[in-house]
Amino acid sequence: MRHAHTVAQVRAAEEASPDLASGVLMQRAARGLAHAVIDLLGGAYGRRVVLLVGSGDNGGDALYAGAYLARRGALVDAWLLSERAHPGGLAALRAAGGRTVASAARADVVVDGIVGIGGRPGLRREAVAACRALGVRVGADEHARPLVVSVDLPSGLDADTGRVEGSHVMADLTVTFGTEKVAHLVDPAAAACGTVHLVDIGLDLPAAAVEALQQADVATLLPVPEGADHKYTRGVVGVRAGSATYPGAARLCVAGAASGLVGMVRFRAVDGDEDTARRVVAARPEVVTNAGRVQAWVVGSGGGDRAADALAEAVGDGVPVVVDADALAAVDGPLAVPAVLTPHAGELAQLLGMERAEVEADQLSAVRRAADRFGAVVLLKGRRTLVAEPAGRVRVNTTGTPWLATAGAGDVLAGLIGSLLAAGLDPFDAASVGCWLHGAAATAASAGGPLTASAVADALSAAVRRVLPTP
Ligand SMILES: NC(=O)C1=CN([C@@H]2O[C@H](COP(=O)(O)OP(=O)(O)OC[C@H]3O[C@@H](n4cnc5c(N)ncnc54)[C@H](O)[C@@H]3O)[C@@H](O)[C@H]2O)[C@@H](O)CC1
Numbered sequence: 001m002r003h004a005h006t007v008a009q010v011r012a013a014e015e016a017s018p019d020l021a022s023g024v025l026m027q028r029a030a031r032g033l034a035h036a037v038i039d040l041l042g043g044a045y046g047r048r049v050v051l052l053v054g055s056g057d058n059g060g061d062a063l064y065a066g067a068y069l070a071r072r073g074a075l076v077d078a079w080l081l082s083e084r085a086h087p088g089g090l091a092a093l094r095a096a097g098g099r100t101v102a103s104a105a106r107a108d109v110v111v112d113g114i115v116g117i118g119g120r121p122g123l124r125r126e127a128v129a130a131c132r133a134l135g136v137r138v139g140a141d142e143h144a145r146p147l148v149v150s151v152d153l154p155s156g157l158d159a160d161t162g163r164v165e166g167s168h169v170m171a172d173l174t175v176t177f178g179t180e181k182v183a184h185l186v187d188p189a190a191a192a193c194g195t196v197h198l199v200d201i202g203l204d205l206p207a208a209a210v211e212a213l214q215q216a217d218v219a220t221l222l223p224v225p226e227g228a229d230h231k232y233t234r235g236v237v238g239v240r241a242g243s244a245t246y247p248g249a250a251r252l253c254v255a256g257a258a259s260g261l262v263g264m265v266r267f268r269a270v271d272g273d274e275d276t277a278r279r280v281v282a283a284r285p286e287v288v289t290n291a292g293r294v295q296a297w298v299v300g301s302g303g304g305d306r307a308a309d310a311l312a313e314a315v316g317d318g319v320p321v322v323v324d325a326d327a328l329a330a331v332d333g334p335l336a337v338p339a340v341l342t343p344h345a346g347e348l349a350q351l352l353g354m355e356r357a358e359v360e361a362d363q364l365s366a367v368r369r370a371a372d373r374f375g376a377v378v379l380l381k382g383r384r385t386l387v388a389e390p391a392g393r394v395r396v397n398t399t400g401t402p403w404l405a406t407a408g409a410g411d412v413l414a415g416l417i418g419s420l421l422a423a424g425l426d427p428f429d430a431a432s433v434g435c436w437l438h439g440a441a442a443t444a445a446s447a448g449g450p451l452t453a454s455a456v457a458d459a460l461s462a463a464v465r466r467v468l469p470t471p
């Protein structure tokens, strides 16, 4: 599991550490940073390193790391952006042969130690000018540039929210200490971090504010059949998706549900259309279309106005339900059953009565608010999909590829989450595991190229197999 903590949590853990006052924490941070730079460059000797140094301990990390690199033969210049700089770090850099400069134009790597968790969002004018002089990307600028390593977090980002306000550095690599911060996982801030490398400095931390599943967590959570299981004990998922007008949604949602994680899939079109049901069975003979018990429902897309009735019927069954696409428009408060709502930013904006751009700018707070208001697990789809539960836990999904932004991918996801609910996972786990597998299947199916929703569905079983221990 990846964990992200807030600035307040990190500060408290640092203060409780016996290694803070002696400076040992900072030495560990700086050494980890220097090693990450050496790994990135493939060595230190003869490399041109420019440190952008602010007034606080973030600049101190950069200076001590610079001293380490200078001792290994790098040519290290520190561009001090403030009248103050960490005195110990500065002395160490000078003793190691590093220089202070008031300008620089060329570097193999720029180490961004302007500001870390002590900073206010946005960059000051002199920091923006220094970045521009070196070709460091600030926000959306794009031109030839050196590698950029940010210390703790790209300067100018807000550590705790995932929001982006004002200018900020765009990093290739962010080296962080003790734990990840919310900005490393949550978009749009996470998109500015590049690869995130965590250096353990020995902090003792409380429960994380935000977490991200990794493959080993998914393996532990996956429902796996045992010897005595039969199709009914493994769970039955009911799918209400598609209609005479939109038969494709039915096929895709069923394909997501029928990836083999439950004992059976039952299907009924949102509008009850028999022809849609016949087409679904023609494509997937294992799907059952008669009425019967299910352990979870998916009410999804392609039903237009009829989705509200389908949702009411599903809720009447008293089992957990995945509410997707057209069915989301029928939600105006908490449902009577455990639920997973799966909106994209536009749908979440509708649910909360806000603008889409506001949701996109502050995804974490929007998804938390929706989970609270609807008393349900809410999954906000995006590059970094967020899953929030009303109790406050949030997971970020880190699998997937930009090629996954394609029609029908959401139908597959809804079906998959429904199958995990029917197999017995709670809504928070079902949503976050479903999302992880969906992204992993997409990345494998895409192999760096174009992708269709059908191909994602076809790749699900193999994605599950890769997660399971080899028999
Ligand atoms: N305390 C410790 O032992 C450790 C601290 N660490 C480092 O210390 C950092 C936190 O250090 P600080 O608390 O000194 O804070 P920072 O160095 O993050 O920033 C605070 C300083 O930057 C100035 N500042 C605030 N907003 C700014 C802006 N937008 N533009 C330019 N300057 C701005 C402030 O006036 C203040 O002097 C962490 O991010 C991490 O890099 C690590 O070395 C781990 C151990």
Ligand SMILES: [K+]
Binding pocket: 058, 112, 113, 114, 115, 116, 150, 151, 152, 153, 154, 155
């Ligand atoms: K920084």
